[in-house]
Amino acid sequence: MAKVKKAFFCKNCGHESAKWLGCCPSCGEWNTFVEEIVSKPATSALGINNSNSKALLINDIDISHESRLNLNSVEINRILGGGLVCGSMILVGGEPGIGKSTLSLQIALKCPDIKTLYVSGEESAQQIKIRAARLGSNDAQCYILSETLLETIIMQAKELKPDILVIDSIQTLYTERIDSSAGSISQIRDCAMQLLKFAKETNTPVFVIGHITKDGTIAGPKVLEHIVDVVLQFEGDSNHAYRILRATKNRFGSTAEIGIFEMQNTGLREIENPSEILISQHNDLSFSGVAIAATMDGVRPLFIETQSLVSTAAYGVPQRSTTGIDVRRLNMLLAVLEKRAGFRLAMKDVFFNITGGLRISDTAADMAIISSVLSSNFDVPIPVSSCFCAEVGLTGELRPVSHINQRIGEAARLNFKKIFISRYSKLEDKPPVNIEVISVAKIEELMKILFGKN
Ligand SMILES: Nc1ncnc2c1ncn2[C@@H]1O[C@H](COP(=O)(O)OP(=O)(O)OP(=O)(O)O)[C@@H](O)[C@H]1O
Ligand SMILES: [Mg+2]
Structure with missing residues (x-):
């Protein structure tokens, strides 16, 4: 029988240690180490461009094909810094029930000329269809996949070649390369790394929904926020209809922009003049x-x-x-x-x-x-x-x-x-x-x- 290898990971930064530690030597947080099973190597080199990558002179890099997708939403385009950058990875965090799934499905449905693959590990295809009917889908090219195994998702995505990939949510995914359960630090980190590799290799933007912890930070290691290009926080009191979407990190735009939405029966409505x-x-x-x-x-x-x-x-x-x-x-x-x-x-x-x-x-x-x-x-x-x-x-x-x-x-x-x-x-x-x-x-x-x- 294969020997089960265990290791301790810091919940805050993902630091790995052979034994339990009270204080993380990497981020200095106390009492953050949890034990997880790792029978295969937990970390893998990111290798965005495989082994044939080579150094280029900055002036020789061609950015003519570097395009931004128009998401058919004034507010979301503005928060992203003028549209969705191809090959970028966007993390959307927020309280349970705030409307993360609604927001991402709406993005997929409101762009008829953009092919999207919406992967849900939380809801069945039928449940997503019910939501889509409520949001009023018409001629959207939106494909739904109810799956949690990352390897299958990436295989399907490579086959379908969507313009946007949506993952709902990163905490429900698991990869065969790691034995620990879905939602654990090493699973989240490895799945995020593989998705990032997919995004950069295929130049496909990837939206990843992330759960948040009790104190409001995105669940999983801090490294998750470091590796993605944009972190969007969806906030608001779920008892009120107003929601605020803000970028807490954006590699391609300002973090000072916010978008205000109202949750309605037919989905999130953009509010252009919130003060009124x-x-x-x-x-x-x-x-x-x-x-x-x-x-x-x-x-x-x-x-x-x-x-x-x-x-x-x-x-x-x-x-x-x-x-x-x-x-x-x-x-x-x-x-x-x-x-x-x-x-x-x-x-x-x-x-x-x-x-x-x-x-x-x-x-x-x-x-x-x-x-x-x-x-x-x-x-x-x-x-x-x-x-x-x-x-x-x-x-x-x-x-x-x-x-x-x-x-x-x-x-x-x-x-x-x-x-x-x-x-x-x-x-x-x-x-x-x-x-x-x-x-x-x-x-x-x-x-x-x-x-x-x-
Ligand atoms: N028929 C409806 N009319 C108005 N608002 C609705 C309706 N159905 C759902 N909602 C709103 O949508 C919210 C749920 O949205 P959604 O499932 O996108 O949230 P979520 O952030 O993805 O939640 P979770 O963390 O559970 O995945 C509800 O809290 C409610 O405010
Ligand atoms: Mg959801």
Whole structure:
């Protein structure tokens, strides 16, 4: 009987060791080693161009055939940096049920002149057909293969010669070269290596769907993210209809681009003007505790509605609860209000919410957050035609933020009448005439303008 060889692998970086280690010598992570069976060599040389590869002068390399496929989707093309680069490998990660399979099947179905092979290790061909019927497939050249053995998949792909190969998901694949079970570190690493080799040799773009771990990173070794060309994260609260697709790594384009989609019965719908949807349509009716923040996500302006509710604490310890921002950021802003603006919140509960289920980390939302808290506290509404964009410092000063001209331009386009910015912001261009730009230096000044209080 063949001797079973076992080895330990680091779950984070894929480092192999003969014995268990507490701390990985390669990535320095603790308690990440797991035991796996390896009866055949786990690693293989990547060998993208077999043995006949030879060094070329950079000027002699022909890129005339280096084309990008148009995926028939403005948002996805933009995130990929202007289309899908042939021979690239794209990893799509996201929470369970967020819509990874829907997104990749939709890409396959929406391009009638592109031949795709959609390989699923999770669903049967019938189940995929049901989804395709929901998405409204028409004359798509999309082939479905329900298979988990990598060697068969590559054989089929070489036979069919698709323009795009989709793998759903890398965790369900296994290769005969390794004995450990599907989803294990060595299987994921080896399958990814073989798929990369296929992509580079045949110049076929490969979409690979990856599961994510509890803390939000892509399951499997970190090396998986290193070997692929593009890593796309599909985010959003699965209870809300909005989804954000962002590139966390892109060898052929910017990582600052994001795409916003809405999950509908007929699949993912692209949203070109997210701000128009995220801001609730109150018309002329304003409520206290609401302020609009002019934030940016990457290079894209995103206008969001911040909502606060300040009420008298029922118990001794006041509650602070947030959705969409870090609760520590709210605590910090409340401390600044208390210390710098003499605003007593010690006996008040503060609830904060960002509508649409989005999460914001842009500090430009600070001024809107404090304005909504103050508005709720005084029960005085802020006119819906005003928006805010400045960071709040610990000294209570309002600090400038990046891309100020772009934010003001977007505010004018969305028909806001006033935008509050930091006095220290440097405006490169003259602001549009249909918007009033109000420069404020301190919180006290803002309170006076908005509520007439000192
Ligand atoms: N009829 C429908 N109408 C609206 N939305 C739907 C419908 N059917 C499915 N969905 C949405 O699609 C999501 C599932 O999409 P999908 O199967 O692509 O997710 P996934 O990320 O591939 O999940 P998994 O990790 O399980 O593979 C559901 O969570 C739901 O939001
Ligand atoms: Mg799926």
